[in-house]
Amino acid sequence: MMNRVALITGSTSGIGLGIAKHFAKEGYDIMFHGLENNGGEIAQSVAKEYNVKTSFSNANMLEAEAIENLVKQTIETFGGLHILINNAGIQFVSPIEEFPNTKYENIIAINMNAAFYASKAAWSQMKSQNFGRIINISSVHGLRASEYKTAYVAAKHGVIGMTKVMALEGANHNITCNAICPGxxxxxxxxxxxxxxxxxxxxxxxxxxxxxxxxxxxxxxxVPLKAIADMALLLAKDSSTTITGTSFALDGGWSAQ
Structure with a gap:
């Protein structure tokens, strides 16, 4: 049986890189993605350390066509796509009356629209193999709001709504979709x-x-990176078929109030 393949957007630093390393450690082949100049080197070092296959793309998350090509490239490189982790994101903080329109539009595009385009592009492959795990990295701000984060809060709430719809549509094809909401x-x-x-x-x-x-x-x-990676690994398992349409808050009790 071929190794399971995971495409993780925004995986050359931060949360995405932590998740990618944990998946590689468990034997997953990884398509890395990010804007770092040394992204290819990061992918190669992980491949060498964990003896898995990796590749790298710096696809522009602002462009639907680039995101579609990223998914296509993943399938062509690895022969399949089993796990899609929509993690890429940006942030900007400002009072609403001073919030630049371009910042708002870019945050909505990268944090929310990109998850739609990537999931849509991966859908037919996941259906054909009767297996798919889509994991959206939302945020505690997908559940609660804070001042000065209009675009980010709107995008992360939107991702959770999208997660629920994809869970319903994927149910008959063994495609699950869940959101992780870190603090x-x-x-x-x-x-x-x-x-x-x-x-x-x-x-x-x-x-x-x-x-x-x-x-x-x-x-x-x-919140430890390992906690987020462990949750993602759980959601990616074959046995997690009935875990779908759910948002998991890993936030130290922030949203319990």
């Missing part, structure tokens, strides 16, 4: 935000983490 994860992106917030609030970095970032969480810890 704060200590990625390079978040580490940069900590430094910026410390300057803006005239606080220490420790105070920013406690009083700004994790203020709404019951558990005052960043």
């Amino acid at each position: 704060y994860v200590k990625t390079p992106l978040v580490e940069g935000q900590i430094k910026d917030q410390a300057k803006a609030h005239d606080m220490s970095e420790e105070e920013v983490v406690e009083k700004v970032m994790l203020r709404k969480q019951a558990v005052k810890e960043f």
